[in-house]
Amino acid sequence: xxxxFVKTERQQEWLGKIGKLADEFEKTAxxxxxxxxxxxxxxQKLRDSGYTALTVGKDYGGEGISLYDMLLFQERLAKGxxxxxxxxxxxxxxxxxxxxGNSWDRHVFSSISHEALKGALINRAASEAQTGSxxxxxxxxxxxxxxxxx
Numbered sequence: 261x262x263x264x265f266v267k268t269e270r271q272q273e274w275l276g277k278i279g280k281l282a283d284e285f286e287k288t289a290x291x292x293x294x295x296x297x298x299x300x301x302x303x304q305k306l307r308d309s310g311y312t313a314l315t316v317g318k319d320y321g322g323e324g325i326s327l328y329d330m331l332l333f334q335e336r337l338a339k340g341x342x343x344x345x346x347x348x349x350x351x352x353x354x355x356x357x358x359x360x361g362n363s364w365d366r367h368v369f370s371s372i373s374h375e376a377l378k379g380a381l382i383n384r385a386a387s388e389a390q391t392g393s394x395x396x397x398x399x400x401x402x403x404x405x406x407x408x409x410x
């Protein structure tokens with residue numbers, strides 16, 4: 261693949277791996293859509309390839325890829341199967357953001373990262389009834405109020 265967006269040999273290498281998977285996923289993507297089934301087989305193949313560990317920080321044994329790399333790879337994956345790319349993209353972005361933000365206790369995050377390296381998928385949910393997810397710009401509308409000492 262020749263692209264003005266590919267800047268390194270490592271990107272080229274991963275795009276080759278992802279391209280093969282994306283082309284394979286494209287053959288069954290319509291089936292999963294038409295039957296409203298989750299593409300578990302696709303996700304497992306991404307785990308087996310090491311794709312799900314790419315955004316785990318280097319300090320924790322992952323590749324620690326940049327947001328640029330992640331989006332480059334996700335775009336190629338989505339060309340084969342958009343729903344699979346969307347599904348795995350949540351894990352990749354959450355792990356990347358948490359590693360970059362360094363806001364978790366180091367021991368806790370190390371444990372989470374270790375599990376992610378073994379194939380665990382990480383996601384998070386934060387939602388406000390009136391505005392949706394704070395990660396997408398919603399302002400918190402819920403207020404905690406201390407009552408009866410709690």
